[in-house]
Amino acid sequence: MSGFLLDTNVISELTRDVPHPAVVAFLSEQEDLWLPTLVVYELEYGVQLLAPGRRRDNLQAVVSNLIAAYAQRILPLDRPAAESAARLRAQARRMGRPLDLGAALIAGIALSNAMTIATRNVRDFDNVGVAITNPWSNR
Numbered sequence: 617m618s619g620f621l622l623d624t625n626v627i628s629e630l631t632r633d634v635p636h637p638a639v640v641a642f643l644s645e646q647e648d649l650w651l652p653t654l655v656v657y658e659l660e661y662g663v664q665l666l667a668p669g670r671r672r673d674n675l676q677a678v679v680s681n682l683i684a685a686y687a688q689r690i691l692p693l694d695r696p697a698a699e700s701a702a703r704l705r706a707q708a709r710r711m712g713r714p715l716d717l718g719a720a721l722i723a724g725i726a727l728s729n730a731m732t733i734a735t736r737n738v739r740d741f742d743n744v745g746v747a748i749t750n751p752w753s754n755r
Contacts, residue, residue, distance in 0.1 A: 619648025621691070621726045623735035624658040626751055627651065631678050642734070642751035649734075651686045652725040653693055654718060659683065691725050700724035704744050716740060 629639045643649065659679045666672035683690075693701075701724025708715035715723075719740040726733045732747040741748045 620734040621731040625736045639751045696728040697724040700727040
């Protein structure tokens with residue numbers, strides 16, 4: 617498999633009233649875009665943190681539509697991804713560069729599926745051994 621595994625910040629950008637043009641361009645230029653299950657969790661968690669009301673309802677609708685659009689392109693944290701994540705996180709810790717659990721899980725899914733992570737948080741994945749691109753700057 618190849619393609620791009622989208623981090624939460626890329627999908628969250630689409631919930632803005634005016635998403636960053638570079639992100640919109642990046643997403644429209646790619647054909648092979650995927651979400652890790654962790655991003656689904658993070659989006660839903662973000663919605664649930666909001667107080668009940670119009671803002672939460674509107675965001676829930678947007679998030680639900682985005683997730684539905686990727687329904688056939690959501691990758692789970694399966695055993696190979698979990699093993700890759702554990703290896704990457706242990707290596708980072710031994711190097712004195714602790715890796716956040718969420719970043720490790722996303723990196724494990726990307727690595728086990730031979731994908732590039734699309735994220736604004738490039739530093740979260742530096743020196744992990746996974747290909748990274750920044751849709752905001754095309755890095």
